[in-house]
Amino acid sequence: MADELDLLRTADPVPAGGPHYGDGPLDHTAERHLARLLHDTPRPRPRPRSRRLVWSLAAALAAAVTALAVLQGGPAGTPAVAAPRPLAVRAHSTPVPLADVAELAAAAARDGSPALRQGTHVQSWSLGMSDGRPPVTLPEERVVRWAADGTHTEVVVATDPARPGRPVLTDDGDRTRPVEDGHVLSRRTFPPMWGDAPPYGTPPHDPARLRTYLTELAGGGTRTLTTPELLDATRELLDNWTLGARETAALAALLAEAPGLRPAGRVTDRLGRTGQAYVLDAAPGGRRMLILDPATGTVLGLETTFTRDDPEYGVRAGDVMDYSAWMR
Template sequence: MADELDLLRRANPVPCDGPHFGDGPLDHRARRRLERLLDDRRVPPGRTPRSRLLWGLAASAVVLGTVLTALLGGPDGPVAVAAPRPLAVRAGSPPVPLHDLAALAAAAAADGSPALRKGTHVQSWSLAMSDGAPPVTLPEERIVRWRADAGHTELVVATDPRHPGRPVLTDEGGEPRPVADGHVLSRTTYPPSWSDAPPAARPPHTPAALRAYLAETVRTDSLDTAGLLDATRELLDHWTLGARESAALVRLLADVGGLRPAGQVTDRLGRPGQAYVYDARGSRRMLILDPRTGAVLGLETTFTEDVPQYGARAGDVEDYSAWMR
């Protein structure tokens, strides 16, 4: 088998940067490589005869097809849109009003633990869309850690905890392509830096002060529900909130209104949460909060209308973030 694998590697009929991710005809370059591979005259004396070579090629094609099927859903699956389905609210689960959860969060924050920490650990799924190309979901994990000297590091890897060990799509290099689970996309060290402007500045832990902070984060004088959700995402991409900051945020969300309690969900990391939904034209945003502490676990945006120019359909998840400590 070593001879067949060696020949296949050198021929490389389907390179990693090739344009085909599903079933379809090979381009002229790939056909030419396959023809060279199957030409007996190019096999040195004593090497593998054509029958064994064809068997090896077929076996390799099965392996490649298995990988792509696992990655993109198979020839009968949604190859064009590899988007996760929206989180489902557990049937019959009682919705908890935000004001009630705010009271629970305030009680849980009485001892001030856990404390606020600069930096973030977030798992995200985003739908990459462009004219003339099918949308694909790109999952990645980002860890930002700050040092005592005010410098920080950022590690970004391609991984999908829903399917551990399976290949992951990434747009590294400008074209969607599969990479190994845990593939490092970037590892960056930043020098010391300081800022007194949100979201780099330390967030306050009272609702009124936090409202002003978040309004400055998204540069608005009137912080409505949509703006508050945008500002929350920006905040959590810079800070891991402590108990007091989380309690202040839940109180602020309850006071602003616009979020409908929907019931219990299990997020994409397997954590139980309470879901709160905000409906806007063409999309639905679901905020997932810890049912005991009010900490933000996740935020999901789902299309509620088709977007034919980008190949997206109603029910596709446009983006999803899950924050961890």
């Protein structure tokens, strides 16, 4: 409910009087592995399935709008949710090279603040697809926090920041239905989970060691990560950890060395934050856009758009395939 959403957003996960390591170890790996099977490995086109498919955050434009016109809720027949459009780079904005952002991130990390925290706060939009029905957008907000005893809690609510107070679509098994903004989809507490391997192990703040960490997160081996693999590993890292300044600087250094990431200019992300966009045009399965805070190197969001039409699933080139926005 809306009251629970307000409590979620105002909660202090690390109160001043709380125990040491009150923000301790985290994760929802089972959830991430499932999501990774469904959407973290981009494909040129969705594989036909008899059941609904979900790609992390996304929105098919025209087809989704058509579906939402049918699935209405709220006063005056207000659609339950609208499909987000691809982020647009501001005209005439000056692109900032990734190397410059990496330098600024390193400077911002000198005092070591803010600190690394295990846990995450992410807003996502999921593209729900099924045979014979147009795709629809399923927005969710997830907060994961850890306790000193190694347990962690995960709260997921249905909400769309672009449409506060409006009904939100959610998936309920084999059907899609509108729910109240802030409706709690799940609240779970997990037993203690410890380990040194990613994503449980603490991410290092040295670029070389962080590259090894992300390689293991992407499946291991001694190979050099491709840029799409680096972006996928970054997504999983941020779905488990809220990076501190030093880890952010190390990640920015790795991204600055990634081939193919083109500085595109300034954008306003889906939470209203200003960032710099970096585009990977030749990515498998879609065009990737990484959004960074240019002053600190913090990853604000990651978007993938389709690069070609797929009439079977009602999507067109340029439609958003997925989007994640991370918060502290």
